[in-house]
Amino acid sequence: MAEKLIELNSVETALEIFGSRDENIRLLENEFSITAVCRGSQIKFTGEPEQVAAAARAVDAMLTLLENHTPLEEQTVRYCISLAGAGEERRVRELTQDFVAVTAKGRPVRPKTLGQREYLQAIKQNAITFGVGPAGTGKTYL
16 A cells, blocks of 8 residues: 655636536546545555556646646546546647637637647648547647
8 A cells, every 4th residue: 555645836727726516626536545534734545556556646746737727627637537547648748738719708619638739730731621530539639
């Protein structure tokens, strides 16, 4: 059994990472089969060493998104978890680098997955780009 203690910058950051009613922490616990204890601005993960390390990487990816003013929605958190599980959590920074437009409310329209980022690059590089894929993957959104 391994333990990892993560100290967050502030209570506000901790609230964002924990999620509403600690939903994000429960997602981490279920996905990585670990136990998380949250106190103040600290998170302590306990479990198998590989799983604890992956959960810590997922939290780091979430912190990267927060630093770049990207809200942590359930879909975003799940994506951070899947990237951390695959060892590609550093690629989260790529999602925050560019944006397409700004909405009427002032929020930037950004790719939410690495696949969407590749789609945007194809649009920028080619005069005509056909977006083909399942419904709900963000083709029209972008």
